[in-house]
Amino acid sequence: MRIWVAVKMTIVFTLLTGIGYPIAIVGLAHVLFPHQADGSLVMRDGQVVGSRLIGQNFAAARYFHPRPSAAGDKGYDAASSSGSNLGPTNKQLIETVRSRASTLREHELGINHNELPVDMVTASGSGLDPEITPAAAEVQIPRVAQTRRLSQDAVRALISTHTRGRQFGLLGEPGVNVLELNLALDRMTAKQTANAAE
Numbered sequence: 001m002r003i004w005v006a007v008k009m010t011i012v013f014t015l016l017t018g019i020g021y022p023i024a025i026v027g028l029a030h031v032l033f034p035h036q037a038d039g040s041l042v043m044r045d046g047q048v049v050g051s052r053l054i055g056q057n058f059a060a061a062r063y064f065h066p067r068p069s070a071a072g073d074k075g076y077d078a079a080s081s082s083g084s085n086l087g088p089t090n091k092q093l094i095e096t097v098r099s100r101a102s103t104l105r106e107h108e109l110g111i112n113h114n115e116l117p118v119d120m121v122t123a124s125g126s127g128l129d130p131e132i133t134p135a136a137a138e139v140q141i142p143r144v145a146q147t148r149r150l151s152q153d154a155v156r157a158l159i160s161t162h163t164r165g166r167q168f169g170l171l172g173e174p175g176v177n178v179l180e181l182n183l184a185l186d187r188m189t190a191k192q193t194a195n196a197a198e
Contacts (some may be wrong), residue, residue, distance in 0.1 A: 042179055044186075050179045054078055055130045058123075058182055061146040064132070066142050066178040067119045068100060071127025083125045092134050097121045131175030134163050148189050158184055 029037040040052045050056050055066045057076050069075030070084040086093035104145040116135040119129075137159045145152045162181045166172050 001175055017125045021135075042183065044183060049183070050110060051130075052177055052180060053130055055128045057180065061143055063182045063185070064137060064144060064176075064178055065120075067129045067132055067136070068121070069127040069129075070123040075123075076128060079130060081126050083123055083127060099193050104139075109122065131164070132178050134159065134174055134176055135179070137176045139162075146183065148185065150188065150192070154188070157187060 026037070033170055035041075041048050042050050042052055046193075055069060055076055057069070058065055058073070066076075069077075071077045071082055072080035084093065084096075086096075101116055104116060105121055117139060119133050120136045120139070138156075141152050141155050141159070145155045148155075159176060159181065162176055164175050164177070164182060166174060
């Protein structure tokens, strides 16, 4: 008799918490927060180009580069989200950071050789961080402006409009969403080209 009660309770709670509750929460999320519930997808010309919550690699000189990623073999793999788990005294991590710093000094025209933004030489815990710090965006301005033939002030203003402040003015640090910033750069360049053609 007691076993039958336990079996019935297991069935009831499985239906409630394993099926009913998740369906209700997903449905409520789609009603109250449809954009977020669908993955905060970013569209361009009717096509999904990414999510504002997941970083992706931008390697071309005309784009702002994201924070390095240790997720997957090539980085930015959402199916392998993780950090490298290497400690601060690990030789491999030290060499990786030195290599990234050397690359930054070589390619970034406006970088202060004594002060590198830490988020440009270290990967985040998830490997999918969609944002960089305003300082990391600032050091990339000369390269991006030169490649796109834009003024540095125009690029700096674009960064400013895409910088997210602290939540409630207190929590976290300001950040710049790399995907959204690069899409805005594409729009700015296209507009400039169209104006020049007129």
